Amino acid sequence: MINIAIFGYGVVGTGVAEVIRTNSHSIANKSGEEIFVKKIVDIRDITDSPDINILTKDAEEVFRDDSISIVVETIGGIGAAYEITKRALSSGRHVVTSNKELVATFGPELLTLAKENGVHYLFEASVGGGIPIIRPLYSCLAANEIDGITGILNGTTNYILTKMSKEGSDFSAALKEAQAKGYAEADPTADVEGHDACRKIAILSSIAYNQFVDYKNIVTEGITKISAADMMYAEELGAVIKLVALSKYIGDKIYARVSPCMVSKEYILSNVNDVFNAIVVSGNAIGEAMFYGPGAGKLPTASAVVADVIDIVKNIDSNSRISWKINGENNTFDPMKAETSFFIRVKPAEKNTAKESIEKIFGGSNFVEIPEAGLSGEIAFVVPKQAEGLTFEGIEKLKAQGAVLETLNVIRML
């Protein structure tokens, strides 16, 4: 029998206890051992719970108990979670977490600590909720050199964008509905500004390219500026707008970004709707594979946590197989030099003159018009692939010349 302790009895923590309780028989079958939740630590007052008998506020009850060999950390954040994780690993306990912020921030240190102590530090649940993606990346696709990852990694924003796209609603109305349904938090910043997706693509990239990719080096743009008009243009272009997190090798550097993108309806990611997540992985042998599923939620996320626990039980005597090298210098590609096609909307001083200026600056731009949409006061156009810095300079030039009064939106084409 393997005893585990859960730190943090929130949504994921309760889910972990529930999954282990509900599926105890098949879990014992698959892992070869019974898995038993011996303690749950949470500093809050919890009075009504099926786990009341094993709940405690005192972390020492876990650390004093040598029979507990695996710690599940579902506290979240980088405060107490960081201290508990370090202490657990240092004491020779395996740790499983769903905490993307902690992994993206202190991953290299914690993985090294795990290795030094001959234990595992696993975090399948930190990206894509229940979707198996971390293990497929380093195990199932191990024969491949991974060239790139493209994903929809945040369910909240995907729900909002799906709503806007299907119902023509604007951002704030869709956000309110997401909040009412519990898909968005009262303070939605981390989701709608792309911070959550940024941590996740940092983790996936670190696994895929076998070197730490610091989330602080990842260009991150949220969806707050996306409007109903943008959605109409997307439709006109045969696309939908998604918050896309991607990374790929450019030369020997890693280019990574999170931003809204026009995604062609022909591309499989365009069909990923509502709170679902999906990750497309490109490898030099497999071509492209996609992993799709619920990106959040109590039981799906718990499913990923418990899969890690089972994996540890099956390999209890080995230690962490993952390590992230840290390059002393910045290993990410200069985003201004990355080549991207853009969709741009501007408010012109005078339409025909502005169009001439746009053509002069951007060469083969394609103008997009939706006569029936009542957007006649603006110019929309697609700038072909070129270094992003050049496109941004071009926009500034248009403004400096006076041809354009205002930039209404600038959205990348995937």
Add this chain to the structure above:
Amino acid sequence: MINIAIFGYGVVGTGVAEVIRTNSHSIANKSGEEIFVKKIVDIRDITDSPDINILTKDAEEVFRDDSISIVVETIGGIGAAYEITKRALSSGRHVVTSNKELVATFGPELLTLAKENGVHYLFEASVGGGIPIIRPLYSCLAANEIDGITGILNGTTNYILTKMSKEGSDFSAALKEAQAKGYAEADPTADVEGHDACRKIAILSSIAYNQFVDYKNIVTEGITKISAADMMYAEELGAVIKLVALSKYIGDKIYARVSPCMVSKEYILSNVNDVFNAIVVSGNAIGEAMFYGPGAGKLPTASAVVADVIDIVKNIDSNSRISWKINGENNTFDPMKAETSFFIRVKPAEKNTAKESIEKIFGGSNFVEIPEAGLSGEIAFVVPKQAEGLTFEGIEKLKAQGAVLETLNVIRML
């Protein structure tokens, strides 16, 4: 260094050698050992190959060589492949295969033999080509009790159906094009009659439910009867026609079948086109997750084979983690009792009388008409979910009564 031998230098075998050669550095990194192809056995005369120096027709060269610890079997079929596999396992060598026929036929015996000899028998590549699905099922989703699997498991038929759906072509024209492109074999029976998908859903089900599901007990229907008219009706119903392999628990029995199905365009599987495969797995914690990618092809399939090899190298001292219990009795559910909704097209003796008979027999049937399609000589209708046997009886009754002269097609609704 780990030495391996490849038996069968066809499409997949050459791919395995190529992937190991191309990605040797990263493979050594991930597996912790260099992997070296020491011998390739093929009974054919091969004169032009980058592997000419290690090619041999003599299997004994492998079995005499104690330094070879892993055998890759990419011969196919259940003749020589079966003998080589038994011999390799019995001699204490791990075996990796892409051979679905062998696994579906002799899986329980070969897995037992592997266990007895303390070695692995792995077959990720036998289902879904490059898509990681076997390992996700038994490892990444280990916390779940799997309720069901629904998949598009055959690339050839999916290519043909996609062609028919998008271009309005009929089956034989689409088949010819698939053959011209190398997506279908000269004798396409195994693909178009559903035999290939049947072996694959048998393997997936055996893994998911942890008991051997014999492919001979799986209802299997191919796509040869699907016509351009059926595709038009599908469109009218907001669906596409796909060859769907599925299995699920009904009570304590397993229901499994392969057949063309109307798949609603709202469902994620409807967007899986061309030669791509996808598998939706339902579990009691995760809900639904989908795995999508290239279902065949040299390098994708090799990618899955080599992932298994790497997994063995990382766990070289452990043995097979999979075993399939065989129930003495038939563990599959009586297909006539499975509840399914059907789309049915019949040629009536007289239209109004036939419609009355249909309504009498099937109750709440919905008639489907496409006035502009020139199909006025027939009646098409949807029968709501009920035991399949009842629906088949109903059709026979319609014929016996003389209301219906001929059944034009009977297609399941997913």
